[in-house]
Amino acid sequence: MSLTARDLGLFAIMFAVLAMVAMFQSPQLAVTILNMSLISAIMALGVNMQWGYAGLFNVGVMGFTAVGGLAVVVIAQPPVPEAWAAGGLGILLGLMLGVATILAAVVVYKRMTPGKTRGLAIFAVLVVGYLVTGYVFGPAKQAVQAVNPASEGYLGGAGLPVILAWPVGAVFAAGVAWVVGKVSLGLRSDYLAIATLGISEIVIAVLKHERWLARGVNNVTGIERPVARPIELQPLPWIQSLAETLGWSVSQTASVVSGLGYAGLFTLVLALLIWLAERALNSPWGRMMRAIRDNEISARAMGKDVTRRHLMIFVLGSAVCGLAGAMMVSMDGQLTPGSYEPLRFTFLIWVMVIVGGSGNNWGAVLGAFVIWFLWVQVEPAGRWFMDVVTSGMADGSALRQHLLDSAAYMRLLTMGVALLLMLRFAPRGLIPER
Amino acid sequence: MEPLNALVSVSNFMLIPALAYGSQLALGALGITLIYSILRFAHFAHGDTMALGTAAVIGGTLFLQARGIGIDPLPTALLAVPFGILIMSAYLLAADRLVYRYYRKVKAKPMIFVMASLGVMFITNGITRLFMGVGETRFEDGARFLFTVREFREWSGLAEGMALRSSQALTIVTALIVMVALFWFLNRTRAGKSMRAYSDNEDLALLSGINPERVVMITWVITAILLVLAGTLYGLDKGFRPFNYFQLLLPMFAAAILGGLGSPLGAIVGAYVVAFAEMGITYAWRRVFTYLMPEGLEPTSMMQLLPVDYKFAVTFAILVIVLLFRPTGIFKGKVL
Numbered sequence: 001m002s003l004t005a006r007d008l009g010l011f012a013i014m015f016a017v018l019a020m021v022a023m024f025q026s027p028q029l030a031v032t033i034l035n036m037s038l039i040s041a042i043m044a045l046g047v048n049m050q051w052g053y054a055g056l057f058n059v060g061v062m063g064f065t066a067v068g069g070l071a072v073v074v075i076a077q078p079p080v081p082e083a084w085a086a087g088g089l090g091i092l093l094g095l096m097l098g099v100a101t102i103l104a105a106v107v108v109y110k111r112m113t114p115g116k117t118r119g120l121a122i123f124a125v126l127v128v129g130y131l132v133t134g135y136v137f138g139p140a141k142q143a144v145q146a147v148n149p150a151s152e153g154y155l156g157g158a159g160l161p162v163i164l165a166w167p168v169g170a171v172f173a174a175g176v177a178w179v180v181g182k183v184s185l186g187l188r189s190d191y192l193a194i195a196t197l198g199i200s201e202i203v204i205a206v207l208k209h210e211r212w213l214a215r216g217v218n219n220v221t222g223i224e225r226p227v228a229r230p231i232e233l234q235p236l237p238w239i240q241s242l243a244e245t246l247g248w249s250v251s252q253t254a255s256v257v258s259g260l261g262y263a264g265l266f267t268l269v270l271a272l273l274i275w276l277a278e279r280a281l282n283s284p285w286g287r288m289m290r291a292i293r294d295n296e297i298s299a300r301a302m303g304k305d306v307t308r309r310h311l312m313i314f315v316l317g318s319a320v321c322g323l324a325g326a327m328m329v330s331m332d333g334q335l336t337p338g339s340y341e342p343l344r345f346t347f348l349i350w351v352m353v354i355v356g357g358s359g360n361n362w363g364a365v366l367g368a369f370v371i372w373f374l375w376v377q378v379e380p381a382g383r384w385f386m387d388v389v390t391s392g393m394a395d396g397s398a399l400r401q402h403l404l405d406s407a408a409y410m411r412l413l414t415m416g417v418a419l420l421l422m423l424r425f426a427p428r429g430l431i432p433e434r
Numbered sequence: 435m436e437p438l439n440a441l442v443s444v445s446n447f448m449l450i451p452a453l454a455y456g457s458q459l460a461l462g463a464l465g466i467t468l469i470y471s472i473l474r475f476a477h478f479a480h481g482d483t484m485a486l487g488t489a490a491v492i493g494g495t496l497f498l499q500a501r502g503i504g505i506d507p508l509p510t511a512l513l514a515v516p517f518g519i520l521i522m523s524a525y526l527l528a529a530d531r532l533v534y535r536y537y538r539k540v541k542a543k544p545m546i547f548v549m550a551s552l553g554v555m556f557i558t559n560g561i562t563r564l565f566m567g568v569g570e571t572r573f574e575d576g577a578r579f580l581f582t583v584r585e586f587r588e589w590s591g592l593a594e595g596m597a598l599r600s601s602q603a604l605t606i607v608t609a610l611i612v613m614v615a616l617f618w619f620l621n622r623t624r625a626g627k628s629m630r631a632y633s634d635n636e637d638l639a640l641l642s643g644i645n646p647e648r649v650v651m652i653t654w655v656i657t658a659i660l661l662v663l664a665g666t667l668y669g670l671d672k673g674f675r676p677f678n679y680f681q682l683l684l685p686m687f688a689a690a691i692l693g694g695l696g697s698p699l700g701a702i703v704g705a706y707v708v709a710f711a712e713m714g715i716t717y718a719w720r721r722v723f724t725y726l727m728p729e730g731l732e733p734t735s736m737m738q739l740l741p742v743d744y745k746f747a748v749t750f751a752i753l754v755i756v757l758l759f760r761p762t763g764i765f766k767g768k769v770l
Contacts, residue, residue: 057545059478130739183754187761190476190695193548194687195757198750201684209743342680343559347552354549409563416556420533423549 003362007431014369021377028252031259033376038266039328041368044352045273045361046320052359052433053281054313055293057193060180062345063200064318066207066337067176068169068325073214073335075165076224077157083147083212088155090140091212094133101129144212154215162224166269166326173322174315176203181314186307192314200346207337214335221334227261229333230254262331269327270365273320277361289313290359343412348375351419357429366430374418375411382410439594440725446583446596448717454602454671456709457609461664462682463689463701464616465657471633471696472653473534475547479555480661480686483522485562485679487658488665491518492566492573492674499575507577507600511666518666522658529554530654538650562676571674574601594725601670612663613702616656620698625652633696681746685712688749692756694763703764711752712745 022030043061050056105125112118145153176199184195208217233239233254243253280286292299292306300306329335348371356367386407390400422429462484469477494514504510533550580603583595620626625648632639632649640646665679672678689708693700719737727733740747756763 055545057548184757187757190544190548191691191757191761193476194684194691194753195750197687198684198746198753201681201746202744202750205743205746209741343556347556350549350552351556406564406567409560412556412560412563414560416553416558416560419556420550420553423546423553424533424536427546 007362007366010366010430011369014366014373017373026252027248027256028259029376031256031263033373035259035262035266035331036328036376037369037372038263038270039324039331040349040352040372041365042266042270042273042324042327043321043349044356044364044368045270045277046317046324047349047353048317048356048358048361048364049277049320050314050317051353052361052364053286053289053293054310055189056185056310056314056317057189058196058314058317059193059342059346059350060196060198060200060203061321061349062340062342063196063203064173064177064321065325065328065345066200066203066340067172068322068327069329069335070207070214071169071172071322071326072162072165072223072329073220074157075160075168076162076330077220078159080147080152080154080156083144083152083155086147087140087143087212090136091144091155094137094140097129097133097136101126101133104129141210141212152215153218154212154220162226162330165330166323169326170319170323173325174319177315177318178311181311185310185314197342200342204337204340207335207340214337217338219334219336219338223330223333223335225333226265226330227258230258233258266327269323274361274365281361348415351415354419355422355429357431357433359433360429360431363429363431363433370430371415371418374414378411378414379408382407382414385410436593436725439592440722442586442590442592442594442596443725444722446594447721448713450596450598450602452709452713453706454605454667455713456706457605458664458668458671459682459685459689459709460702460705461609461612461660461667462686463693463705464613464698465660465664466686466690467693467696467698467701468653468657468660470690472629472649473538473547475544475551476687478548478551478683479529479558481680481683482555482558482562482676483526484661484665484668484682485674485676486525486558487518487522487662488669488674488679489562489566490521491515491662491666492571492669494518495573495575504575506575508604509574509576509601509670511573511575511670512604515662515666518662519659522662523655525558526654526658527651530650559676559680566674566676568676571669573674574670576600594721599671601667605667605671608663608667612660616660616698619656629653684746685709685749688753691753692763694765697763697765700763700765707764708749708752712748715739715748716742716745 018030018034021033043065046064047058047061050058105122108118108121108125112121144155147153180195180199181192184192207214210216211218214220230251231254234250239254239257240250242257243250246253248256281289288299288304289309291302292304292309296306349368352367352371353364354367355371356365357363383404386403390397390403393400462480466477466480469475469480491511491514494517495509495511498504498510498513503513505513533554534547537546537550577600580598580600581589583597586597587593587595618626620630628639628644629649629652631642632644632646636646639649668679668682685708686705689704690701691704692707693702693704717738720733720735723737724732
């Protein structure tokens with residue numbers, strides 16, 4: 001595809017750096033960085049579709065990845081029969097009633113003539129719907145959450161193979177994106193930003209609070225993994241002989257092999273996505289998208305339905321983010337709603353896209369690798385830097401201790417500086433759009 | 435039926451906190467709306483600059499406290515506010531000089547400004563955490579209450595009590611003074627008029643000899659004043675945690691959009707709407723209705739429409755409703 005020698009060189013440098021990490025730091029660290037880079041690359045691809053192809057400013061990446069992560073729990077965890085017996089039907093019915101309420105309000109809005117009566121009717125529909133839903137949903141939720149709360153207290157999942165959760169995660173995220181896009185696209189461009197910022201906070205609030213769904217802040221752990229865990233690999237004879245050949249410990253070898261298994265799966269997904277994205281970008285559809293991005297008015301004059309196309313690309317990009325979110329949760333084997341932070345899951349992805357080169361899929365991938373590498377490595381580097389700077393101070397000095405402790409926050413500073421420098425001096429990114 | 439008790443209860447747990455929260459939001463949203471109307475971009479670094487400004491004020495407070503300087507019964511932090519404003523003015527002006535001015539010169543698209551403000555956000559966030567860490571810092575001192583629940587009960591003889599924390603009273607009073615001063619500045623002074631002219635029509639303002647760089651400078655300084663006050667008052671009221679300030683971004687933007695981006699009056703109204711809606715919908719109304727309903731008809735449930743964790747959902751819902759029915763906000767704001 002459209003990669004120049006320079007782009008390949010940049011990728012080669014990146015992999016050489018990763019190889020050096022494997023040699024001088026530890027192979028496990030290199031594999032961890034590689035895996036998270038691959039996942040980030042997929043998220044960056046999703047954002048790049050929205051921003052690079054269509055100029056949509058989505059600051060709710062965190063929400064879409066979290067929804068994707070939820071899919072892993074819903075698909076892969078074994079169901080909890082007692083909880084289903086206690087209130088499963090009530091919860092399903094409650095959810096349906098909630099959806100029905102909103103649909104009824106929309107129907108009233110569409111069918112009735114504008115005026116005070118319509119406003120009152122919508123209000124009445126919502127109030128009645130809220131009361132009925134609460135009446136059905138509330139007790140069912142309490143009943144489910146009371147089932148063995150120390151280890152369960154939720155409905156569990158479908159008990160299906162975990163790989164299935166990846167496409168389902170994409171579908172979940174697409175569904176949320178469709179609702180958000182339907183409401184906020186077609187209005188002013190900066191409204192989408194605020195709407196996505198809001199929806200991502202709400203998604204996290206729901207995940208934290210609705211314990212019947214995925215145990216909330218109690219986390220779901222021990223989710224089935226698509227690749228054998230290091231502990232299962234250790235007793236295998238070929239792992240032991242491999243460890244002997246490499247001169248590593250068995251546990252190290254096992255965790256590297258397990259990590260590489262994930263890396264293989266992720267690379268497969270990433271390659272498929274890039275192939276699809278590049279095909280799409282260089283098709284008439286991709287040219288139409290870029291035409292809309294560059295001049296909405298003339299695209300509209302050419303008869304393109306800008307709002308519908310925006311909705312389409314917004315849903316697609318968010319689905320890719322959801323897929324990445326599902327992959328991440330299945331790699332960690334746990335869903336921890338408390339760990340989703342907008343700086344890490346939304347704005348860092350944006351730094352990746354800007355640094356890599358918005359509008360270019362390969363750029364987004366490279367940006368993800370570079371920025372994730374920096375994100376991981378700046379902390380030890382910062383600690384070392386602080387250590388050197390403060391080496392003149394007395395050993396027990398409070399200031400020195402404080403500076404050493406806060407070295408972790410150097411990574412935020414570095415990201416900001418990287419973003420600003422790129423934006424100013426190379427606004428088209430490492431691999432510019434062609 | 436005891437309507438007085440109901441009123442006292444709802445004031446204590448809902449109206450007063452919402453009024454204070456709304457005032458804090460209003461100061462923040464005013465900053466967002468000013469930057470939007472003069473510099474014409476959505477300032478995403480707003481929450482984090484607020485945190486940094488508060489951090490500067492906390493630093494000043496600690497310095498003063500260590501030397502035993504205070505203005506009891508008012509919190510020492512008030513003395514440190516000018517210092518915070520000074521620091522933040524310098525910081526924002528430096529950010530403008532180093533980052534935003536270039537994009538103004540090349541007439542970059544608004545989205546590029548927003549990206550740049552993301553960069554500033556990261557840096558500001560990093561600096562704040564370097565100094566303050568991520569934990570909670572409380573820096574409130576002086577008298578804690580104007581009157582306590584018990585004093586109120588003894589004074590009024592009602593069963594329900596009400597307290598007014600000094601930080602809440604201070605917030606409401608300060609916000610009122612600042613708003614009046616801001617409107618006086620915008621409507622009566624030469625600099626304020628030039629700002630309004632510039633926001634209204636950039637080219638006409640340039641033609642009539644208004645120096646755009648000066649307008650921008652004044653805007654940043656006013657933003658710094660608003661930011662530091664909003665942040666300090668919020669911190670006095672609820673304690674300082676950098677992440678909470680970041681999260682204020684959503685309600686502040688919601689307030690500014692709700693009122694109509696670019697309209698200062700709108701930002702204030704929007705802020706109070708957001709604050710009262712957040713508090714009202716997540717408040718457990720049971721006590722109030724116990725007093726209001728005739729005997730035997732008292733509610734048995736909490737009467738809480740949504741759990742407190744969903745206050746963002748409330749903000750979001752208001753935003754969506756406004757966007758659907760009145761996309762320019764309550765007061766007609768700018769259309770980009």
